[in-house]
Amino acid sequence: MTTFTLTPHGSLTVTPAATSSPHDFDFLIGRWVIQNRKLKTRLNHSNEWDTFEATGNLRKVLHGRGNIDDFITTFDGQPFEGMALRIFDPGTTLWSIYWSDTNRGTLDKPVVGSFDGNIGRFYSRDTYGGKDIVVMFQWDKTDPAKPVWSQAFSDDAGKTWEWNWYMYFTRPPQQVTFQEPIRVLELRNYLMQPGMTGRFAQYFSDHFVGTQRAQGAMLPGIFTVQGEADRFFWMRGFGDMASRLSFLQGFYGGAVWKGYGREANGMIIDSDQVHLLRPWPEGRVEDVLGNGRYGFVVIDYYYAKAGKRDALLQGLAKVYEPQMKERVSLWVTEMQANEFPRLPVIQEKDLVVVISSFLGEADYREKSPLVEVEGHSVKRETIVLNRVLNR
Known part of the structure; x- marks a missing residue:
């Protein structure tokens, strides 16, 4: 399984699962409708959630060793577009996932990890609200037609986790092909x-x-x-x-x-x-x-x-x-x-x-x-x- 360790100085080391592969995200290729459930505030014991819909589309790059997808929705009536770039390192067999969006001019530091079977876990160190935290992304592709992404923060070096965002993916209605008559x-x-x-x-x-x-x-x-x-x-x-x-x-x-x-x-x-x-x-x-x-x-x-x-x-x-x-x-x-x-x-x-x-x-x-x-x-x-x- 994918694991991480923190040194006394706060450095994070991620160990990949033995099954890590450049094909781990093939299930995500194509278009999706994404139902989101996101905590309104984080790391303060909140139980109030926002729900909203987004759309996404993933394509492979770098001859299959990477992929890019978009995340399109609205926040407070304003258009919002996010982008994830994922790159597989064949030397370490780890994935690095970078994020950027319409509110940023740079790529965030990556979360790093791998899939062990149907579950993928990816980690990074960050700060939130003045606290040093560990961020975890988790992918569950047990049902590849309905995968689930979730995000958790830990402010105690991974002893406990607060899950603060869930994305539930479904395919959009089957595209009408031009083999069907237009009436x-x-x-x-x-x-x-x-x-x-x-x-x-x-x-x-x-x-x-x-x-x-x-x-x-x-x-x-x-x-x-x-x-x-x-x-x-x-x-x-x-x-x-x-x-x-x-x-x-x-x-x-x-x-x-x-x-x-x-x-x-x-x-x-x-x-x-x-x-x-x-x-x-x-x-x-x-x-x-x-x-x-x-x-x-x-x-x-x-x-x-x-x-x-x-x-x-x-x-x-x-x-x-x-x-x-x-x-x-x-x-x-x-x-x-x-x-x-x-x-x-x-x-x-x-x-x-x-x-x-x-x-x-x-x-x-x-x-x-x-x-x-x-x-x-x-x-x-x-x-x-x-x-x-x-x-």
Whole structure:
């Protein structure tokens, strides 16, 4: 097992377990939802706890001898991001775990230790409230699908310990893959503050793409709008309206949005241009957008005369028939009530939307059909999109 000793002069020596391995943290790779239970005050016999949610994501570095993860939440309404760097020393077979966060400009001194089977213990000397203490991190991966991290302080050289922080890890809901059909689609067209589109695209990619997908939304792509420098366009899909509502309640009430939503909203002038759609007669966005293969997307909004939408649909289907299910899909407004009024949507019953995908502008000029629907005089608006690389 992992043990530590303190010399009379206060130096700490950690002895690794015989089973210590560079693969000890493989169970933690990927994304997590983290339920926290943290003592409000420490080393004063307190029994008052704060509880809050965070998210985390771990990836390997240094050819597997190290890893980095993040810890994203909010404290007192302010975004907070922490980072742990873990490095395995093959000479000593000890792990060193370094911590930093948004309140620090440096890495903390490491806690050092190893795993013995399913339990990992890591130690360091520190000071807290003017007291010399020993810090212990403990990992319990008995159930690797629900690991538990905990932290304890000792102010009597390890004779007694106060456990002051617990993190309970669970995987986020299984990511919806693009093998599943999108039956509800949001087309979200934002007007940005002047000159902010590029910065927002990067911010959105860094903080909202992976986290939304991890929580169950399908994001076919994020885009800039050709000819409109201050526009940002993205799509978000769901299997049905019930799963959409569940996602919106969870995501916009969760740690990621609380931590980063205010700054994101500060870059936007208007985010209410959102059409809520369903496929006609049935469509799969992953086929149309090619899982990112197509970088040039054209959206045509057709506004039929009152009561003429279905006839228009039939006419458009004939025009696009050779490309349906491959490059082109037809959509109509989803008329079920929007049960998340915090995010308003546009629901026009006579609207038909055509989404077409192309490899690039030259491909569009060559293969886009000249659309003339016989017997229909309709209003048509076209938006040309350039895909932003999703990280």
